[in-house]
Every structure is written in C-alpha cells, then in structure tokens.
Amino acid sequence: MEKSRVPSARKDGRVIIHFDYDCFYASVFEAQTPALKSLPFAVQQKQIIVTCNYEARRRGLYKLQLIRDARRMCPDVVIELGEDISRFRDASKELYSFLKAFSWSGKVERLGFDEVWLDVSDIVDYNRQLLNRHDLAQSFFQTSRDDPMEGFSFNASKLAGHPYPQNYKRADVTGVVDDLTMRMFLGSHLAQHMRHQLEEQKGYTSTVGIGTTKLLSKLVGNLNKPKGQTTVMPPLDSSIDGPGNAQAFLDRHEIGKIPGIGFKLAQKLRDFILQRPAAFDTGLVYGGTKENVTIADIRGHAEVNPEMLERLLSGPGSPYGIGYKVWCLLHGVDDTEVSQAKAVPSQISIEDSYIRLDTMPELLQELDALAKSLVSRMRVDLLVEEESASKEDDLRSEPVDRALHQVTSKKWLAHPKTLRLTTRPRLPLQPDGTRIRSFKRISHSAPLPNFIFGLSESVDSLAERLVREALIGMFRKLHPEKSGWNLSLVNLAVTNMAETAGESKTAKGRDIGNMFKRQDDVLKDFQVREVSPSPAEGSELETQVVTGGGWDEDVELGDDDLECCGDCGTRMPPFAMVAHRRFHLPAVPALQNHCT
DNA sequence: CTGGGGTCTT
DNA sequence: AAGACCC
CATH class of the missing domain: 3.30.1490.100 (DNA polymerase, Y-family, little finger domain)
Known part of the structure; x- marks a missing residue:
C-alpha cells in the first residue's frame, strides 16, 4: 500500500516554555514602589522612553518613544531615569534563578534581561507517565524528581491558558487526546504554575508561550499580552488535509517579526517579493516597515528555495548557510536547543x-x-x-x-x-x-x-x-x-x-547543539515522514484528535475554488495546495515524528 | 536628539 | 575588528 508522503521537517519531541516579563524595566520600579502601578509610568534613558507600563500604554505611550512626544501625549506621565541598569540586571538575575530552579535539565536560556526559555521536555514526559488516564481531571503535577508530594493539582484533560488556534477544539469536549496534545496540556499547566509562582513570590507578571520549538514558543506568546499564556496546539504538521497549525500561525507574520530575521534580511526579502526597494519606516521603531510582506508571501513564491535564498541573502556579514536557515524559519523549523545556563557571561x-x-x-x-x-x-x-x-x-x-x-x-x-x-x-x-x-x-x-x-x-x-x-x-x-x-x-x-579551572563552563557542559553547524547537523537526518496516522497503539491516549484544524471545517469548495498545481497539474483546494507544493520544492530535512 | 546592554559569525 | 542578530 502506497502511503501519502510529504517532506516534513518538524521535530516536535520537545516542550519549550518562553517567558517574557511584562514591561520589565517599569515592573522593576513598580516592585519597589507599588504606588506606581496605578499611574501612567515610564522609564527613560537619555531622550527615550525605553518602556512604560500598561497604564501609560492605554494613554498612547509606547516603547522607544521620544520623551518630548510622550509628555505631549500624556502630561501626567511619571518618569524615572533608567540609564544605570544595575537594578534591572539584578532583578533579571533573580528572576532567572527563580525560574531555573524549576528546571531539571538546566536548559534555561536568557535573552536580554526580560526573556527566558526553558526546555521542560523531561518534566513533561515524567508527568505524562504518572497520569491516570481514567481520571485526568484529578491529576497531580510533580515538580520535583525526588519529592512526590511537591507539586500542584490540575486538570490534565484541559489546556491551561489560551490555545492557538483560538477555535481549537478542546479535549474536554472530544474526550481523547494524542500524545503531543497531552504534552502540550502538561506544558501549559507547568507554565501557568510557574507564572503564578513568579507573580506571588517575586511580584512580576509575565507573558508566556508554549510550543515545541524556541521559535514557536516565543512568537505565540505575543497573542495574549500582558499576563497571558498561549500554547500552539497540534496538528502542527502540514498534511494533505491542510496546513498545520505551525505553518498557519507563521504564515500571517510580517517577515521582519520573525526572530532571526533582522532588518537587513527582512529588507532583502521584501525587495525581492515586491521587485522594488521596499520603503522602510523612518520613524523611531527600528525594524519598522511600511510594506507588509508576510511569510506566506515568501514561502508561496515560485522561485523561493534554499539555494535561491542563499544567493539572495548572503553577503558581507551574513553567515554561511543563511539561505537554508531562513528557509527553515519560513517553514517553522527551528531545531536550535535551549542552551544550558552559563556560569559567566562572555x-x-x-x-x-x-x-x-x-x-x-x-x-x-x-x-x-x-x-x-x-x-x-x-x-x-x-x-x-x-x-x-x-x-x-x-x-x-x-x-x-x-x-x-x-x-x-x-x-x-x-x-x-x-x-x-x-x-x-x-x-x-x-x-x-x-x-x-x-x-x-x-x-x-x-x-x-x-x-x-x-x-x-x-x-x-x-x-x-x-x-x-x-x-x-x-x-x-x-x-x-x-x-x-x-x-x-x-x-x-x-x-x-x-x-577558572575547576569551574565547569556551564552547569552541564557545552551546548552540543551549538557545536555543530546547523546544516551539517540537520541534513544528515533527512528522512521522509509518513503522514498517514499510524493506528492507535492500544491506549485511548493514543487516539488522535483531528478535528481542531486551523481552517474552517464547514466551507464547501466548488470546482471553481480549486487551484491547479503549476508543476503537475493536479487540482485541489487552496489549503491543500500549501502542503502539495512542498512535493515540488527541495525538501527540508525531516525526522520521524512519532512521539512515543 | 535612536538606549544600554548582550550573542554569535566572518 | 566588524557586522549581523536579540532584547
């Protein structure tokens, strides 16, 4: 029997939580002076508002705004000087240590002062095997490996916080969940617990994203700001049935919003899609653009492939293999590891x-x-x-x-x-x-x-x-x-x-992932993934929920709505074409994706 | 009159 | 030493 085969590059074996402390610099002052919380409050460095609280944002203030404009817009704004960043660094370290204490693996990575990723795959997998699948609603999440009493009660048949997509059909309705779904549920509850602990014990609110990669976890958090959390739910993979949630989510993003694609790369990509120099925002926002070119625009372009991207994007200052890297990002593929906590800064x-x-x-x-x-x-x-x-x-x-x-x-x-x-x-x-x-x-x-x-x-x-x-x-x-x-x-x-000798470089040695060139590391793993769902393997937990796709389920497509593939002439609905096009494109490397 | 930091690669 | 990227 010939199964349908689609190149796939997703490796969704991990559960990654991304924390972003809400308006961090402002929160540091507010933690020290709670009265500021109810006022429009901003932190200044030189002539710029580097951040402001949500009370100020409600009145139109925003990050990196000129002081002069901010005062004009909101004359009663309270402003503190934040040029000496010692207090922010101290607070950042403290919160980082707090979050790190939840980790079993030491995979806890800080980005700037206000963002932290944790790879909690091990905690999630451990707790998944503790579940009593006949009574998911009365579950206990063990947060310590050693002490079975340490943890919290939770309902493992539900997601904590918001799902992506919003219309995700919840398992408490359908009654069954597959492994990946259950792992995302567990990740969401752990994230919520940590978020609440961070607020109760340290006084900081945060916005959190939960996903299977650093890229997805970070981007998806943005959907519910501030003090919210969002989880990218399966099916993540594109299949013959339509684009997976990972691709559907990414496709809407303006190219410059993707972490790893900075100002230069974004401009080159916009120029290529528009076939003319893209106008960029001369205002104060750095990566600002007036021309919205989305991931979908680029990914769907007939000429775009890794080799072409390499030619388009390489140049002085750009790393070797940039085309392939961007190609992966366009497809939501991000195998980069959450790096081990470092003992000293570089x-x-x-x-x-x-x-x-x-x-x-x-x-x-x-x-x-x-x-x-x-x-x-x-x-x-x-x-x-x-x-x-x-x-x-x-x-x-x-x-x-x-x-x-x-x-x-x-x-x-x-x-x-x-x-x-x-x-x-x-x-x-x-x-x-x-x-x-x-x-x-x-x-x-x-x-x-x-x-x-x-x-x-x-x-x-x-x-x-x-x-x-x-x-x-x-x-x-x-x-x-x-x-x-x-x-x-x-x-x-x-x-x-x-x-100094005797001090290990990191808590657990070097980040292996970073020691390889992405390309070498990933290419050797090339495989083609079988898309047909494998038969349920005994337990109810293995049964897949397949009804919660990211497209409208009830739309009837007439013949006029079918698209014709330019390469092989096959006609199919537009959503299927997304996946189908990948047949004809140079494959992105893949791994077997069945999480056991 | 666009901050004060960081990371990694070439 | 510089240039890309991140906050």
Whole structure:
C-alpha cells in the first residue's frame, strides 16, 4: 500500500516554555514602589522612553518613544531615569534563578534581561507517565524528581491558558487526546504554575508561550499580552488535509517579526517579493516597515528555495548557510536547543552616549567613570565566595569572624583576557550644513592588565590606572588626530573570558547543539515522514484528535475554488495546495515524528 | 536628539 | 575588528 508522503521537517519531541516579563524595566520600579502601578509610568534613558507600563500604554505611550512626544501625549506621565541598569540586571538575575530552579535539565536560556526559555521536555514526559488516564481531571503535577508530594493539582484533560488556534477544539469536549496534545496540556499547566509562582513570590507578571520549538514558543506568546499564556496546539504538521497549525500561525507574520530575521534580511526579502526597494519606516521603531510582506508571501513564491535564498541573502556579514536557515524559519523549523545556563557571561560592557564629546578632559572624565563601573561590575559578576578551604571555615561561629573571612575569600570565576574600547564617531558636517547620522562603531582591543584583578586596591584607583595605563593609548589608536573627533558613544568592555579551572563552563557542559553547524547537523537526518496516522497503539491516549484544524471545517469548495498545481497539474483546494507544493520544492530535512 | 546592554559569525 | 542578530 502506497502511503501519502510529504517532506516534513518538524521535530516536535520537545516542550519549550518562553517567558517574557511584562514591561520589565517599569515592573522593576513598580516592585519597589507599588504606588506606581496605578499611574501612567515610564522609564527613560537619555531622550527615550525605553518602556512604560500598561497604564501609560492605554494613554498612547509606547516603547522607544521620544520623551518630548510622550509628555505631549500624556502630561501626567511619571518618569524615572533608567540609564544605570544595575537594578534591572539584578532583578533579571533573580528572576532567572527563580525560574531555573524549576528546571531539571538546566536548559534555561536568557535573552536580554526580560526573556527566558526553558526546555521542560523531561518534566513533561515524567508527568505524562504518572497520569491516570481514567481520571485526568484529578491529576497531580510533580515538580520535583525526588519529592512526590511537591507539586500542584490540575486538570490534565484541559489546556491551561489560551490555545492557538483560538477555535481549537478542546479535549474536554472530544474526550481523547494524542500524545503531543497531552504534552502540550502538561506544558501549559507547568507554565501557568510557574507564572503564578513568579507573580506571588517575586511580584512580576509575565507573558508566556508554549510550543515545541524556541521559535514557536516565543512568537505565540505575543497573542495574549500582558499576563497571558498561549500554547500552539497540534496538528502542527502540514498534511494533505491542510496546513498545520505551525505553518498557519507563521504564515500571517510580517517577515521582519520573525526572530532571526533582522532588518537587513527582512529588507532583502521584501525587495525581492515586491521587485522594488521596499520603503522602510523612518520613524523611531527600528525594524519598522511600511510594506507588509508576510511569510506566506515568501514561502508561496515560485522561485523561493534554499539555494535561491542563499544567493539572495548572503553577503558581507551574513553567515554561511543563511539561505537554508531562513528557509527553515519560513517553514517553522527551528531545531536550535535551549542552551544550558552559563556560569559567566562572555562579555561585560559599559557604555554611555553623548550629544557631544570632543575634548580630551571631558573624554578622560568619561573614561574614568566608565572604568569605575566596569571594575565594579567585574567584581559583581565574576567574583564568587570561595568554597571553604577547611572545615573550620564552616564551623566558625562568630559573625565577625565570618565577615572578615568572607572579605578575603573571594575568588574570580573567570579572568577576562581582553580589554576593548569602542567609540561611535559623529560624522563631520556635510558641505550643505546637514549631518549624516551614523551608528557605525570602531573598536580597538588590547590585553587586559592583570592589576585589575587585585582585590586590595579600591575600585576608583584601579579605574584610574586602567585609564592611564591602557585606555588612553587605545584611544590614540582609534583616533590618532589630536582633535576634530566628536563621539556619540563610548563603550568599555572586557571579553575573552578564561574560566577558572575547576569551574565547569556551564552547569552541564557545552551546548552540543551549538557545536555543530546547523546544516551539517540537520541534513544528515533527512528522512521522509509518513503522514498517514499510524493506528492507535492500544491506549485511548493514543487516539488522535483531528478535528481542531486551523481552517474552517464547514466551507464547501466548488470546482471553481480549486487551484491547479503549476508543476503537475493536479487540482485541489487552496489549503491543500500549501502542503502539495512542498512535493515540488527541495525538501527540508525531516525526522520521524512519532512521539512515543 | 535612536538606549544600554548582550550573542554569535566572518 | 566588524557586522549581523536579540532584547
């Protein structure tokens, strides 16, 4: 019997939760000063509102808005300065640790200060096998591997939070669920539990997405903001019956909204689809576009395939294999792992921007201030209490002794080897008196002097030495002219961390996924997936719910509504054509997708 | 008069 | 050292 075969690339064996703390910078201030919550409140850096709470958004304020516009729009807005980001970093670390404590695998990845992914596949799989399928409504979710009493009660026949698609037919109506559906249910309950704990114990609300990949979990969360959660439900795969929910969901997105496709790639793709240069938004929003080109527009284009994308998108600065990577993203394929928590950052940097910085005395003052911050931050982020060298240390009973001891028992987690100075020169005036704004940076690196690690010297004096003995010389390399420069930004960084022996690089070694080139890693897995559902394997849980597709079920299609495939002439409804077209396209690699 | 951070790749 | 990407 010949089964219908469709190339597939989905690997949906994982359950991934994506957290996004609601208006994070504003929430940090609100946690400290709850009265702000009921007011329109915004956080300012230089002349910009970097974020604002929802009370402010209700009055029209938005992220990255100019202060002047914000005040005009909402004169009573309360504004706090957030240029010193220490408090945000501290809060971010605290919340990250809190969430990480739920993980069994250590696969917990932070993006920026306010986003965290967790791969909770192991927790979900463990709990799936604990379920009593005759009484799903009275289930208990075990959050600890060791303690069967730790956890929460929940109804495993229902999803927690919102589904995608919205009209998803719930299992409590149909009564049966397949494995993937059950895993998404479990993921949604775990996510809800964590979200509530985060709010109750830390005072932060968050927006959450649950999916089988980093890409889907992150994007789907956006559907219910703020303090909501959304799960991408099966069937994820496109089949002869129609596009899967993963593709249906992605298809509506403007190309620039896809993580991994930044401004440059998005512009190239828009230009190609429109066959002319796409107009981009000159307003303040960075990736803004006036031309909406969607994933569907690109994916459905006859000439688009991985090789063509490689030709279109590669260029200076673009990584090898970009065409294939984008091709995967267009199809909702994202095999990237949630990376292991890192013990140390790969870089620490401090920067400030200036309307004008063009004299040596001012520069020295700024370098000094930046260097002080940098040394302080090195001590915060790279210094840990040393493990006690002897038992006496632990048994020491006098608090004073303890305090004294601690001062002298700090240890560097890592020694950065490189110091980097970056500037952003302001371009000279044009002949016509206007100025081209440039965001180009130039940098110079040098070995980081060892004295910086001394703990007996004060931060201030170390900073002064750093300026005199290293930074001034580095600045001369960048700007050999005695004068005439004008900087709009200065950044000081330490990089190239040499981690101290004995400390593992991550909680559990390197992220294996990142050690392979995506392409090599994925291509060797190429297989064709059989789409016909395999017979239910005994249990009711294996029975598939197939009624909740992402298209309108009751639409009758007349002959006029059929489309004709340009390659083989087969006629079929438009929704089926989506899947059918993939027959004729270079295949995306696939894995067997049956989750057992 | 577009922040202050980060990551990774070439 | 620079350029892409992320927040």
